[in-house]
Amino acid sequence: MTSMADLIRQLLEARRALASELDSDLADRGFPDVRPGHAAVFLGVDRRSGSRLTDLAEHVRLTKQGMMAMVDDLEARGYVRRVPDPNDARAKLVRLTARGRRAAAECRRAMQSVEQRTRRQLGDRRYDTLRETLEELAELELEAEA
Amino acid sequence: MTSMADLIRQLLEARRALASELDSDLADRGFPDVRPGHAAVFLGVDRRSGSRLTDLAEHVRLTKQGMMAMVDDLEARGYVRRVPDPNDARAKLVRLTARGRRAAAECRRAMQSVEQRTRRQLGDRRYDTLRETLEELAELELEAEA
């Protein structure tokens, strides 16, 4: 009855559920246009000096083109801006705007809030086990690819 | 360090890892064009009389339009065909072709194989806990939506 297909679907559903929790939490905090995917960018950007696109992409395991799209989006919405990197004329630094800093802060809070709710629902032990298991799953299967 | 964003990403990665395992397993069994998503359809179709699109969609928690696309695809590849439902002129029944039955059988085997490998990697206890936890996660968060 419960097959691999279900497991795969469950993973998707769990992800969607958490993402949409995060999304609505963020909306409640006054940032309805910040999407769960953006969160990782906010968290990855160096607060002082800004971060390079490529580094950001690597950090969240995304292609640089994918990160480009995110940053384009965030820039259009006024959360970040790109400034030339003084140390490397090829590079640009992605920096948070004032608004971006506010959003990033709320984002961190929203994530903590969702995490806490999830921990409460599942219990600490199961929550930790889940994270551990998922990590192992992704790693081991990733090896299998190679 | 490990935040909600990571958990969400891990869910995605684990899903991708399993799906691609299934995919390559299926390819090895001679059905390279059967995608993991198709598996659920194969498993859902009633072997005797065929199944309605709507029922199939519901079964895998997909919109009927989404299922339509799957079935269109599978039909174009010769795995299923649509026949009119003798009991309801509105409805059509999705039935497996001979080729579809072969693919479905391999599909079941592939899923078992991936499941067994995963169980071995994780250990039975953690595997079962994972499934349980995911189910709970999806359910509880789903309630929160409403």
Place this chain on the structure above:
DNA sequence: TCCGATGGTCAACCTGATTGACCATGCCCG
């Protein structure tokens, strides 16, 4: 017999990615 519910379909769109091609700049090595 009428009318709302149901089954299937078309079309448009979205998210979150991917690969491939490019170009400017950086930097090591001979």
Place this chain on the structure above:
DNA sequence: CGGGCATGGTCAATCAGGTTGACCATCGGA
């Protein structure tokens, strides 16, 4: 010093796997 590969960013096209909305024919109960 110069040549050439590596790196950072960008554009474009494409994909998977969905979504919502609008429609129409048929069904079936009041």
